[in-house]
Amino acid sequence: MLEVDIRVRRGAFHLEGAFRSDATIVALFGRSGSGKSTIVEAIAGLLRPDWGRIRVGGRTLFDSERGIDLTPEARRVGCVFQDALLFPHLSVRGNLAYGERLTPASERFVDRERVLSLLGLGPLLDRRPATLSGGERQRVALGRTLLASPRLLLLDEPLAALDAPRKAEILGYIELLRDNFRLPMVYVSHAVEEVTRLADRLVLVSDGRTLAEGDVAEVLSRADLKPHTGRFEAGAVIDARVARHDEKYGLTTLAFDGGELVVPNVDALPGEPVRARIRSRDVALALERPRAASFQNVLEAAVEGIGEEFGAIVEVALRVGPTPLAARITRESAERLELAPGKRVFALVKAIAIDRRSVGYA
Amino acid sequence: MLSGEELGIVVLSLEVALASVAASLPFAIGVAWLLARRDFPGKTALDALVHLPLVLPPVVVGYLLLVVLGRGGVLGPALASMGIVFAFRWTGAALAAAVMSFPLVVRAVRLSMEAIDPRIEAAGRTLGARPWRVFATLTLPLAWPGIVTGALLGFARSLGEFGATITFVASIPGETETLPLAIYAYTQVPGAEGHALRLSILSVILSLAALAVSEWLVRRRPGAARHA
Numbered sequence: 001m002l003e004v005d006i007r008v009r010r011g012a013f014h015l016e017g018a019f020r021s022d023a024t025i026v027a028l029f030g031r032s033g034s035g036k037s038t039i040v041e042a043i044a045g046l047l048r049p050d051w052g053r054i055r056v057g058g059r060t061l062f063d064s065e066r067g068i069d070l071t072p073e074a075r076r077v078g079c080v081f082q083d084a085l086l087f088p089h090l091s092v093r094g095n096l097a098y099g100e101r102l103t104p105a106s107e108r109f110v111d112r113e114r115v116l117s118l119l120g121l122g123p124l125l126d127r128r129p130a131t132l133s134g135g136e137r138q139r140v141a142l143g144r145t146l147l148a149s150p151r152l153l154l155l156d157e158p159l160a161a162l163d164a165p166r167k168a169e170i171l172g173y174i175e176l177l178r179d180n181f182r183l184p185m186v187y188v189s190h191a192v193e194e195v196t197r198l199a200d201r202l203v204l205v206s207d208g209r210t211l212a213e214g215d216v217a218e219v220l221s222r223a224d225l226k227p228h229t230g231r232f233e234a235g236a237v238i239d240a241r242v243a244r245h246d247e248k249y250g251l252t253t254l255a256f257d258g259g260e261l262v263v264p265n266v267d268a269l270p271g272e273p274v275r276a277r278i279r280s281r282d283v284a285l286a287l288e289r290p291r292a293a294s295f296q297n298v299l300e301a302a303v304e305g306i307g308e309e310f311g312a313i314v315e316v317a318l319r320v321g322p323t324p325l326a327a328r329i330t331r332e333s334a335e336r337l338e339l340a341p342g343k344r345v346f347a348l349v350k351a352i353a354i355d356r357r358s359v360g361y362a
Numbered sequence: 363m364l365s366g367e368e369l370g371i372v373v374l375s376l377e378v379a380l381a382s383v384a385a386s387l388p389f390a391i392g393v394a395w396l397l398a399r400r401d402f403p404g405k406t407a408l409d410a411l412v413h414l415p416l417v418l419p420p421v422v423v424g425y426l427l428l429v430v431l432g433r434g435g436v437l438g439p440a441l442a443s444m445g446i447v448f449a450f451r452w453t454g455a456a457l458a459a460a461v462m463s464f465p466l467v468v469r470a471v472r473l474s475m476e477a478i479d480p481r482i483e484a485a486g487r488t489l490g491a492r493p494w495r496v497f498a499t500l501t502l503p504l505a506w507p508g509i510v511t512g513a514l515l516g517f518a519r520s521l522g523e524f525g526a527t528i529t530f531v532a533s534i535p536g537e538t539e540t541l542p543l544a545i546y547a548y549t550q551v552p553g554a555e556g557h558a559l560r561l562s563i564l565s566v567i568l569s570l571a572a573l574a575v576s577e578w579l580v581r582r583r584p585g586a587a588r589h590a
């Protein structure tokens with residue numbers, strides 16, 4: 001259980017952050033400059049809040065009223081930042097050993113060999129940080145932090161400095177760590193794809209405040225938070241399981257509460273839980289089931305609500321069974337189809353709109 | 363090639379300069395770290411105090427040392443009762459050189475410490491290292507090129523120290539008469555220009571050798587040097 005309730009004042013910048021989470025991965029989500037990193041620094045002990053409390057797993061790291069303020073080295077909170085911040089004068093081996101050596105044997109729960117093999121660090125051991133690629137550096141940073149056996153792992157925009165293929169690679173590694181170590185993580189990001197792939201809980205941070213917290217899909221589809229989440233490509237997140245693969249056409253069918261989704265080949269075994277993100281702009285609506293169309297996914301849905309009524313584009317909130325979905329269509333279409341809450345419609349989603357990047361292991 | 367007298371002067375000068383660097387370097391590293399990494403009341407004053415020898419006439423520094431640490435000075439007799447005497451000793455020459463070169467050493471070390479990303483040190487803390495360990499295992503090795511440069515500057519400055527030395531400990535052959543003092547003395551004696559020239563050439567050779575050694579020391583640490 002992670003509990004944060006802090007106030008920070010630095011010149012003109014104010015932060016009021018409060019959230020609790022017992023999810024494996026909780027995401028701090030918001031634009032840059034919203035205060036996400038400040039919260040992370042406060043948890044790590046690199047910044048002292050003016051007031052508040054921080055507790056991790058029942059252990060108080062900071063409590064202004066009780067005068068508790070553990071030093072960073074006493075907190076056992078690991079950090080991985082956007083730039084890996086490896087120690088340039090040490091080899092990869094030296095970097096990995098740094099925190100491990102400082103961890104008392106009784107506190108160590110992370111096996112060195114396991115980390116090396118999971119992160120593929122073996123071949124890098126004798127290299128210097130300056131000779132590593134961005135992705136390799138981030139892998140070493142993850143390994144170095146993990147080997148210090150932290151009780152909480154803070155990942156502050158760990159993918160921000162990487163190109164798309166490397167991002168996907170490191171995301172995969174973080175998923176591996178999540179599934180292999182019982183380690184709570186705080187994942188800071190402004191990228192909705194990363195958050196929906198990794199996190200179970202989401203804390204929305206905006207203008208120095210924690211605005212909302214809850215289930216990832218729920219918070220991201222809440223209409224009242226659209227001003228804060230909407231700048232990021234709006235969409236819905238669907239928790240699903242792999243139902244079957246179609247080898248001939250390279251398609252995977254995902255089953256979710258309310259229906260099935262056909263998507264291009266997903267790299268997961270049947271039965272495995274995955275999470276798919278469907279952007280609102282990739283969802284079209286029809287009143288009748290189209291007979292001859294290329295849409296792979298035709299989902300029966302009910303209109304829940306229609307977003308603001310001015311401008312050319314409206315956002316239509318839908319429900320497929322119990323699962324929320326959203327469509328972004330023109331206002332003209334919405335009026336022509338006479339959309340209103342409760343109306344039955346068909347949501348049309350092209351399979352290719354749900355690519356590999358928007359499906360991840362849950 | 364060198365006369366016994368000249369050799370004595372060179373050895374004494376090296377001793378004084380090395381003692382000066384050895385004495386000032388630990389303090390310089392400490393002060394540089396304070397100035398680069400800490401905020402505290404009186405920081406500006408400390409910064410000014412450190413730079414004072416750089417802007418004061420060396421004679422003034424020598425005179426102040428004499429007033430404080432001389433035989434009849436404020437602290438002189440007390441220190442003398444503990445067996446520590448600077449006045450008219452080679453140790454006094456080393457002290458004068460250390461004081462005069464201190465700002466240069468601090469400056470070089472401080473610049474290299476300020477060039478280290480403080481978040482690297484923060485990363486060390488989150489990995490479980492206490493502040494002193496972060497200092498010893500991260501700050502110090504990463505500031506290595508600056509420390510070597512500072513030591514070289516301090517050594518060169520000490521080798522050339524004249525004004526404060528002659529004021530504080532006079533020019534006593536075999537005790538406080540270092541290269542610059544000897545060169546000056548020879549230029550004051552008719553017909554001794556040859557000696558002065560030989561000693562001047564020796565000074566050039568010593569300084570170049572110090573430069574070469576520091577270059578080698580910096581290059582020996584490729585990881586640290588590249589990120590300085």
